[in-house]
Amino acid sequence: MSFNSKNYYELREAFEKKHLAAAERAEARRTALAGKIDGLSEIDDALSSTAARIMSAAFAGKEGLGDRIAGIRRETEELRAARAALLEAHGYPADYTDVHYDCEKCKDLGFVETKMCECFKRALVLRGYETSGLGALIGKQTFDNYSLDYFAGEDRERMRQNFAKIRSYAENFSKSSDSLLLMGGTGLGKTHLSSALAKVVIDRGFDVLYTSVLNMIAEFEKAKFRGEQDDTDRYFSAELLIVDDLGTELGGSFTESCLYNVIDTRICKGLPTVISTNLTAAQLSERYTGRLFSRLLGVYKPLLFCGRDVRFEKK
Ligand SMILES: Nc1ncnc2c1ncn2[C@@H]1O[C@H](COP(=O)(O)OP(=O)(O)O)[C@@H](O)[C@H]1O
Ligand SMILES: [Mg+2]
Ligand SMILES: [Zn+2]
8 A cells, every 4th residue: 555645645634634623623612611501610620730730749749649649530530520410411411522533543633653544544545536537437437337248259258358357457456567458449348447447446545547648648738838747747656557548649759759758667667557549459550659569569468358339239
């Protein structure tokens, strides 16, 4: 698990705020109640002096110290009980002015000592969905709602294998996973299986970025004109990058060099990438330079999608 580091730091800040806000809300409830319930302020003042009393008891010398402290503790317990009874007599729960956290385990800090709390992990996964680029697709196109019924004969067997490979790829994804090239005509479920794959890998705690090739090139163009590199960093650093619809972008040397840069850098860093395309191997070799083509066909594991466009089969 290594998550997206920007998400991580933003969430740590948000959790710290949440932790403080819970204490502020409790204090606001206490102040409001003090105005309504006679005697509450006196009890609270007495309770808040406990620590100081223990201190001065300690300074008063060792003799009888244990007894003096036990006495203070007993009084404190009595004060707490009286306070609870007072609140309840006015119709409030005894813990009404206590600090309440969404997660009592970590007090909304996200960490228990140095260990990440489950609530923080869940928040990271949700943030991971938001920053994955998949938007509304996430959770809609899943392995569960993928069906082989749309395919017949040999196609079906091939698609069954593709499905099994992609599912197991997702469930076993690691930083040393292969890169995949999903090839085949429109409507054969390449995008569907890519988003299903993305969700499972995000759920397992990895930083995933999904993008169409058009969107990726547009981001590089923006960065070039603005002279910023920031927005495009993630293409080189995400633990899994999924590039959809390779071949739909306008050709040209800028586009080609962006694609080459991303693909080659990720191979050099050993970062897995999943690319899908409607183009055949022959069309890819015609369209891209030898150095790009050779990386795609030489390094990526190809999966051939076949059959009839599912969008027509579904009607
Ligand atoms: N085997 C399948 N089972 C269920 N729905 C499918 C299947 N294959 C494709 N679809 C659906 O058909 C539509 C087109 O699929 P899509 O993944 O976009 O195809 P591609 O990316 O290969 O062009 C999507 O709505 C997708 O959810
Ligand atoms: Mg598609
Ligand atoms: Zn927690």
